[in-house]
Amino acid sequence: MQTSAKRRVRHEHLGLTVVDDVGDLGADEVVVDRHEVPTGLEGGEVELEHRRAVGEHHGDRVTRLQAERAQACTSRLASPRSSPELTSRPSGSTSAVYVGSSRAMAQKPRSGIGADTSGWLRPRRERVLITLRRSAGHGDVRRREETGVERTRERCDASGSPASGGRREARSSRRRHRGGPGPGQVRVRIAATGVCHSDLSGMNGTIPIAVPAVLGTKAPARSSAWAPASPASRKAITSSSRGCPRAATAPTA
């Protein structure tokens, strides 16, 4: 892992709390899960790199099972580092913190996806649910910016000083990685996005996917750059059609 990938957010910035109530999430609560409990975590620290949102909007329901497991995990994270359980991957003795369906994630890809793809479909690890409670008045990041892996990363980069220009630096840093569009490709700027059940399935392991990944399969967008010789359009919807090279149809009407 890169050094930046191990950056952590300290307790006062994004604190751990125990889920003591099963029900709707509060406006300042999110439930996240992780592929595994990172080793060497100090009490009250969270590795945002491993963060995956499960439910983070006001009104999302948390099941009793999720809450119990979040509770168990939180107490584990809050325990001193000398705890032998924290120095290794969770074993069978701590299975209470596992998500029930996680075992199925390690199974081989389902039939129908294609045998040749099994190499890049990484088996999912056991996942752990924890609950984070943002500090009250923590207004440096709007709620809509809490979704998505890239945005989480930005926030992680800016964790040291939430009100500083850290996020802007992270953004410009990311833009340096912009590539394409190559021949037959188009770069689009997402204007809105829907959440498909496929996204949930990819998140909970029902659909095995290569990770880490940015979810989302379709969204209306404005085209920002077309490759030469591509038809011009300024409003489009991206689709998971993935672009078969032999498709004969043109992308625009």
Added chain:
Amino acid sequence: MRRLRRLPEGQPQLCLLGLAASAVPHFKQGDQPLFAFAGTGTFAEEVVVSSQAAIKIPDDVPFDVASLIGCGVTTEWAR
């Protein structure tokens, strides 16, 4: 792959090469490559997709309405 060559033109839904696009990382976090779910990863701010995966929508369709067009409205295959 041999089977793909027999596909008739204009049926991308039968093409496994498109699915293979999900196996190539589309994003980076620092040096960490990130995959794009279904080869799109539209939860990002910007994505690069195949031009065949960018379907033109009318100018008078609001973005928030168009965002509801999902698998159930198979955009590129139902045109």
